[in-house]
Amino acid sequence: MKAMVAKKSYFSSILEQREVKMPEIKDYEVLIKVCAVGVNRGDIIDVATSDDGFCPGLECSGIIEAVGRNANCWKVGERVIAISSGDVCAILEGGGYAERVAVPANLLLPLSGDIDLEDAAGLPYASCSIWLALFRTLDPKTIKDKKILIHEGVSGIGALAIQYAKYMGSVVIASTGSSDQFSICQQYGADFCVDHTSEDFVYAVSEKAGYGGVDIVLDYQASNLKRNIxxxxxxxxxxxxxxxxxEHASIELTALQRKHAEIKVVDLRSRNFSYKASVIAELRTHLWPAVLQQKVVPTVGHRFPVTEVEKALNLLQKNDSIGKITLYMNFEETIGHLKTD
Structure with missing residues (x-):
């Protein structure tokens, strides 16, 4: 089969198309014919730090082609999305930037026929991160009416977090880098919007949240700790x-102590298979019905053919794109109905 794999040199790493061995599934795995792949910052790190021949890709959408002996909860032909487990992603056969991928059965999520497979590729990794950030931090049973500040509300994970939080009954304040983007956040369901470049940002959030501030802040970088507290x-x-x-983060411990506040860092990529499986199980129970009922929809801003992955990674590094970036498989033929960049 064909895959995009890392080609190492003395000074840099690039991704190139190669012929690689078809993955052989274990008893507890399924074989997915990959339709599309979500692009994540972990992909950039993996390409830069992994050995020659490494195939990146932390999430994908596709059709099940084969089922292992102990994975009979899934059927051939089902539409699914998946995240890669750490050990699978660390070898060539497990990378998502390929025509086929072998994935443990309990890292899959089902898709209904109404959901576009290419857009769905951007759902699994962000959804798992949001579950860890919001709903393992606040009890899902008590999150209704809680006030949540979600930074970068037009980003792939921000837009999805707004939708999930509203589905669970929370009050959402979304921040963006420009008031021109407020309407986008409101389309996703945000109750209020603020401009995080404003000098009066903390006052603006307090005004929207009412007395005392917000219950939880979801952010994607550590440099805003002081204002977030x-x-x-x-x-x-x-x-x-x-x-x-x-490297620019600082904490005023007295402010943290005065508010009895907590700081939590969520990391899915480095966690083991069992941990990821537990997250998938919880996500499927509590949040996934919203996706299947299309109350929460993928937010894809850019689509590229997988053979142009370098363009996608460069765009991701600029950190100014709206929505998720995905890659569709075009090794043999381009999927004609897709709008491409």
Whole structure:
């Protein structure tokens, strides 16, 4: 089969198309014919740090082609999305940037026929991160009417987090880098919007949240810790899903102590198979009905053919795209009905 794999040199790493061995599934795995792949920052890290021949890809959508002996909860022909387990993703046969991928059966999520497979590729990784950040931090039974500040509301994970939080009954304040993007966040369901580039950002959040501030802040970098703590109410929580900017992060311990606030960092990529399987199981129970009923929809801003993956990774590094970035498989033939960049 064909795959995009890392080609190492003395000074850099690039991805190139190669012929590779078809994965052989174990008893507890299924074989997926990959339709599309979600692009994540972990892919950039993996390409830069892995050996020659490594195939990246942390999530995918596709059709089940074969089922292992102990994976009979799934059927050939089912539409699914999946996240890669750490050990599978670490070898060539397990990477998502390929025509086929072998995935443990309990890392799959089902899709209804109404959901576009290409767009669905951006759902699994962000959905798992949101579950960890919001709903393992606040009890799903008590999250209704809680006030949540979601940074970068037009990003792939931000837009999805707004929808999930509204589905669970929370009050959502979305932040963006421009007031021009407020209408986008409101389309996703945000109750209020604020501009995080404003000098009066903390005041603006407090005004929208009412007395005391928000119950939880969801952010994607560590450099905003000081302001995020200021936005919290007593016993509020700041959850970070990406440590970008940590070299510029600072904490006022007295402010943290005064508010009895907590700081939590969510990391899915480095966790083991059992942990990821537990997250998938919880996600499927509590949030996935919203996706199957299309109350929560994928937010894809850019689609590229997988053979143009470098363009997708470069766009991701610019950190200014709206929505998720996905890749569709075009090794043999381009999927004609897709709008491409």
């Amino acid at each position: 200021q936005c919290c109410r007593i016993r509020g929580k700041v959850v970070i899903v990406d440590l970008r900017g940590m």
